[in-house]
Amino acid sequence: MARSRRALGAEHAETLAAASNLAIALRNLGRAAEALPLDQEVLDLRIRHLGEDHITTLSAADNLADDLRMLGLRDRALAIEEDAFPRRRRVLGDHHWRTLRSAHNLAADLRELQRTLEASQWEFWIEQRR
Secondary structure, eight states: OOHHHHHHOTHHHHHHHHHHHHHHHHTTTHHHHHHHHHHHHHHHHHHHOOOTHHHHHHHHHHHHHHHHHHHTTTTHHHHHHHHHHHHHHHHHHSSHHHHHHHHHHHHHEEEEOOOOHHHHHHHHHTTTTT
């Protein structure tokens, strides 16, 4: 990734893809605390260059929420999911697997936060679209 930053610049699409891939690898190794700042940077730059509604930006938001979940910060993960879900729904539609995954993440976060009624409502929403 450092080579990509030097050669292409910190905000180049290939550099951001490398940073995102590194963050995913770190998260998969159980090193979400190290992935978190990378994913935050990628999300911020994706928003600036592509806008909030771009599918790549929405994926970057998912990655950041995954880091937060792994770190036990469900309330922050939930906030990101709640923010991104309406855009994902508008961009991809109700039946797209990424929209359904996002709704599932909302339900799981709510359930972990002991907000079971809201979680059940999301689970019902998902079942209506399968």
